[in-house]
Amino acid sequence: MHLIVLPGDGIGPEITEATVSVLEAVSDRFGLGLRLEHDIAGHESLKRHGITVRPELLEKVQAADGLVLGPMSTFDYTDESKGGINPSMFFRKKLDLFANVRPARTYPGVPHPAVEPFDLVVVRENTEGFYADRNMESGGSEMLVTPDVCVSMRRITRECCARIARAAFRIAATRSGRVHAVHKANVLKIGDGMFLEECRKAAADFPGVTMDEYIVDAMAAHLVRAPGKFDVIVTTNMFGDILSDLTAELSGSIGLGGSVNAGTGHAMAQAAHGSAPDIAGQDRANPFSLILSAAQLLGWHAERLGSEAFAGAARAIETAVAEAVQAGEATVDVGGRLGTRETGRAVVRRLTA
Template sequence: MKDTYEIAVVPGDGIGPEVADAAVRVLRGAFGNDCPLRFCDHPAGAELYRQTGESFPQATFRACAQADAVLHGAAGIPGVVHPDGTEAGLDFTLRLRFELDLYANIRPIRLYPGIRSPLADVKAGEIDYIILRENSEGLYAARGAGAQLRGEMAVDTLVQTRKGVERIVRKAFELARASNGAPADGVRRVTCVDKANVLRSYAFFRSIFDEVAADYPDIEAEHGLIDAMAMYLVTRPGHYNVIVTENMFGDILSDLAAATIGGMGLAPSAEVGERQGLFQAAHGSAPDIAGKGIANPYGTVLSAASMLEWLAANHDDDRLARAASRIREAVSAAIEAGLISRDLGGDSGSALITQGLCERLR
């Protein structure tokens, strides 16, 4: 337990500064006058690149690496790219993932009371699972290392290591063990998603999954192919408890899953390693609505709650765990009471939602 936790806040681009500010206000509201968090803003992103030619200053990287946790708004502006064509701003999250070894990308998928799922007859409480995405290997590890020959051929390599797969799978079983199980039957289960029937790299992932599963006889283990999972998350979402998969597959599935609970605005994300953690909503920077006061802050607020939970576990600090629980309760109560942003079908603006959350916390 520490007296004060240093939180590096990187507002980023588009609506990033708005949702990051909302999350900081809610965090302060959860603690009142006795807040153990110290916030410090740092620049990074596409707008910074447009202004200075640098999207991720070394000083910001050092601050993030030294902080107890990093809270990020959003990154990227369409058309603002590096000379190689990759988006400026996205290098912020990618560099932190790989250089700080943030190997576990934890994406909770939960349907809240007051939100109507686009899936027919699915009600609140019937979708509640985690997609655990391996965050440091897979196909995305090839970024910047692939090859393009004469404009005629391009190659990227998918990387799987025994260490990388084993630790993400073990993390999945630990998350399942700490959970209440799948909504449909209460069974604690881990589903390995791959393409093992075609590609050796995924067969390797599956074989290590099976080895680790033997250490958790109390948790049900099962396999699913990525193409079938794209269907099953729509047709039987209540069956799932924890899903573990490779980097790119996890990226795709988590967006699909977010659609089933109302959209990306309710999709938090925690990217954690052994000592550092990055917390941000799964949505993009939405520059078309920036500054209009209609950005949805719930995803970033829920990510901030995940940040508190992670810090609480790492530092044995029950104050942070209680605050995280209260923030989640406030979000659920606010949504059920009708404080719903436009992207979710409501008409509440960012300020009204943030104020409502702070009042409930108070």
């Protein structure tokens, strides 16, 4: 498996270094033959090349089997005419990574605000919705009608609703067999109505999976009250963006939330959090989110190939992270006592023992 590794900005190089060490360890243990090719994007690329993502980098990523993307300072990249392309949005769009899959679970040893332990997955549509870069060929999706009136547009298509629904049902079929479709069709009758129609069609094709439906505000309340009730949550882009952060924090820290952006032919591992420039270079950043995201990337590849070796490697990383967290061999934010580098080494030790 050929992976392109882009360290990113802020804490990105530190957590990427820890993640690479984990990938190398699991590759040796399971005979994966991973080939990791390092390159740059973001501020380092802007400094060297005058652009955050070079055209030839896209070609390189398209030719590879996957991408590991470190956190990017996305708020810094506002003017594409000056080279400020948002790498995260760029790769999601160019590679058609339509499914953002965000597991969230509680870990023994990590204090959390949830009223009970839980283990769920948010499956978020990733290519349309209110996000301007994903619903307009050029220009913005907001219009200032008067100085005091703004109109924002959202694109929803049947094709994108259908494929995210089916992705969620496929995931649920490997878990407890339950899908929860989250919407606002009581108000957004056409767009979210279309989304629900496609979820119901997918349900008919997966008779072993049950589906229920929740209005998004009710789902937020239910997640706070009883997250253990839920398994695979599927929803549109903006609702999924919000609910996946909520569930990650309910688990104890967004630093424990993995995230893979997956399409038909490409996938990208990406930490659920940002670049945290205020702690960059201090050996304090939690690397688990990117490590768990890399495990998801291996799992995605395993499903494509039908490979037990890659599936086993993904499970081994997840187990090693859980054991390290429970042992307190983690960063301070999740109750540990180690720095970034030593936290990565704690996972590697478990993979090589």
